[in-house]
Amino acid sequence: xxxxxxxxxxxIEYWIAGSDDDYETMIVxxxxxxxxxxxxxxxLMIEKLLKAYYVKVKSDYPPxxxxxxxxxxxAELSLTDDIKKQLVTITAFxxxxxxxDYKMSFKKQCTTEFTEEWIDxxxxxxxxxxxxxxx
Numbered sequence: 285x286x287x288x289x290x291x292x293x294x295x296i297e298y299w300i301a302g303s304d305d306d307y308e309t310m311i312v313x314x315x316x317x318x319x320x321x322x323x324x325x326x327x328l329m330i331e332k333l334l335k336a337y338y339v340k341v342k343s344d345y346p347p348x349x350x351x352x353x354x355x356x357x358x359a360e361l362s363l364t365d366d367i368k369k370q371l372v373t374i375t376a377f378x379x380x381x382x383x384x385d386y387k388m389s390f391k392k393q394c395t396t397e398f399t400e401e402w403i404d405x406x407x408x409x410x411x412x413x414x415x416x417x418x419x
C-alpha cells in the first residue's frame with residue numbers, strides 16, 4: 285500500500301456514502317416491488333459498510349471480495365452465529381440477482397413476505413455496523 289495516497293477517514297466516508305446511497309436505492313426498489321433487486325442492493329449496502337469497517341480497523345484498503353462473512357472475518361469482526369448466517373444468506377442475494385442461471389428462481393423466491401423479512405434484517409444490520417465504525 286502506498287501510504288501517501290491513503291487517507292483513512294476519506295476512504296471510510298467514501299464507503300459509508302456509497303452504502304447510504306444504496307440504502308435509499310434498496311428502499312425505492314422495494315417500494316416499486318422490484319424485490320430481487322432490492323435485496324441485491326441490500327447486499328451492496330452491507331458490503332460497503334463492512335469495507336468501511338475494514339478500513340477503520342486495518343488501516344488498509346479492503347479486499348476485492350463480495351462474500352460478506354469472509355469480509356467480516358478478515359476485518360476480525362466479532363459475530364454471533366445468527367449474524368454469520370444472515371451474512372451468508374445476504375451474500376447469496378448478490379449472486380442470485382446477478383447471474384441469469386439463478387435470476388428466475390431467485391425472483392420467485394422473493395415474495396413480498398420473504399423480501400420484507402430480509403429488508404427488515406438489512407435495516408437492523410446497517411445501524412449496528414455503522415455504530416461499530418464510529419466507535
